[in-house]
């Protein structure tokens with residue numbers, strides 16, 4: 001009898017229990033505080049709100065909806081972060097939870113199934129490669145070991161520009177600078193210069209960055225290429241680039257594996273082979289090891305060539321527009337270097353004004369204005385809002401570096417703002433993030449900065465620079481253009497006439 005009473009009471013109470021549970025879950029859902037954002041129509045979401053310069057469109061949206069806002073790009077939820085405080089939440093407080101990368105369409109093949117660093121999800125592969133990169137590839141000692149390559153390549157560019165100065169010919173500075181950063185990284189990687197080679201590796205790499213950066217769908221909506229590409233046939237493009245590039249890289253790696261190779265100086269492939277060789281004994285593993293090396297090489301070209309070149313190009317454009325600042329930088333360099341004929345890396349530590357010129361350039365023109373996107377692996381709170389796993393996080397470093405909340409006269413190029421400031425680009429100051437921060441911070445900071453400083457110092461030491469006849473300083477076009485990869489550079493070429501300073 002007692003059992004029956006129990007069953008009947010349970011049956012009668014069931015709807016009440018159900019109601020209570022439902023209410024509890026509803027409350028919990030309501031308690032979840034999602035970031036605000038513009039309404040997102042079905043299918044396209046907020047795609048139509050992204051213009052040709054995405055960091056600019058995102059900046060406008062954040063002015064309207066706040067520094068943490070939720071967008072839907074297609075069906076992908078993307079949280080846009082545009083304040084130093086919220087960036088700190090992502091990159092420091094919840095660095096681990098936000099350490100994944102979204103897997104771009106097309107990147108699987110060109111990263112040899114995510115055997116790389118930059119596009120690899122947070123995994124054992126990434127941790128192992130990242131360790132090698134930090135301790136071996138871009139350690140202070142290794143970067144210094146490639147010093148002769150940087151100095152030789154910069155010297156040969158100065159020689160070339162000297163000839164233009166003799167014939168008073170205008171130089172397309174961008175073209176020269178990009179060729180130089182490319183040559184430095186190819187020589188560091190392969191051990192040999194590519195001059196005279198029949199392979200147009202630069203063109204091939206350009207093909208890769210176009211696909212990897214994801215800007216393949218529509219040149220007017222570059223940022224969304226990686227979402228629309230399944231429709232527009234990214235796989236065909238990937239196959240095409242891969243078929244051309246893979247045999248070239250395979251050949252270079254195989255050459256490094258040939259017995260009897262006597263390397264006078266260890267290049268990047270030698271270092272990668274040395275660190276991975278011990279773990280590899282069978283043929284299958286050997287191919288996997290080679291694929292891993294090819295994937296890292298592609299990251300190095302993708303991450304290092306454009307970024308460094310863009311920095312030097314913007315610095316020159318800003319200085320030419322402000323002759324007083326250019327003069328100040330030149331006087332510092334020329335006074336210190338004297339008649340030596342070239343600035344060497346030993347001199348750089350003493351050139352304090354040059355250093356803050358580079359810093360200010362990275363503030364006003366960060367080459368990667370929207371940091372490489374991250375993806376959450378677990379729930380976390382950003383700026384007080386609840387963020388679910390598998391949400392893409394996009395930090396607008398450009399908007400933060402121009403926010404009057406952190407910077408006085410933010411639109412003005414003024415290196416002096418860094419003169420008595422401890423703010424640095426190493427990832428501790430979240431209002432200034434040209435290299436990102438946290439576990440995924442750029443591993444190439446030292447190399448990028450030394451190369452940029454050395455090149456800029458020599459351009460300023462060896463030459464005075466004139467704008468072509470008929471132009472005024474204010475005529476120099478400072479518009480931005482989204483590049484082939486995740487970078488943003490100068491839209492129009494910078495043509496300047498060099499005048500030899502040294503006879």
Ligand code: HEM
Pocket residue numbers: 117118119130299300301303304305307308311366367368371372433434435436437438439440441442443444445447448449452
């Ligand atoms: C001025 C020069 C450079 C700038 C402004 C720059 C900027 C950046 C930024 C913003 C990131 C994303 C960081 C994040 O997610 O928090 C990054 C990542 C990366 N950079 Fe750089 N970079 C530069 C030079 C270089 C160089 C010279 C190399 C190598 C040769 C390089 C290799 C990489 C790699 C491999 C990653 C991916 C790291 C990872 O996902 O773990 N970068 N860089």
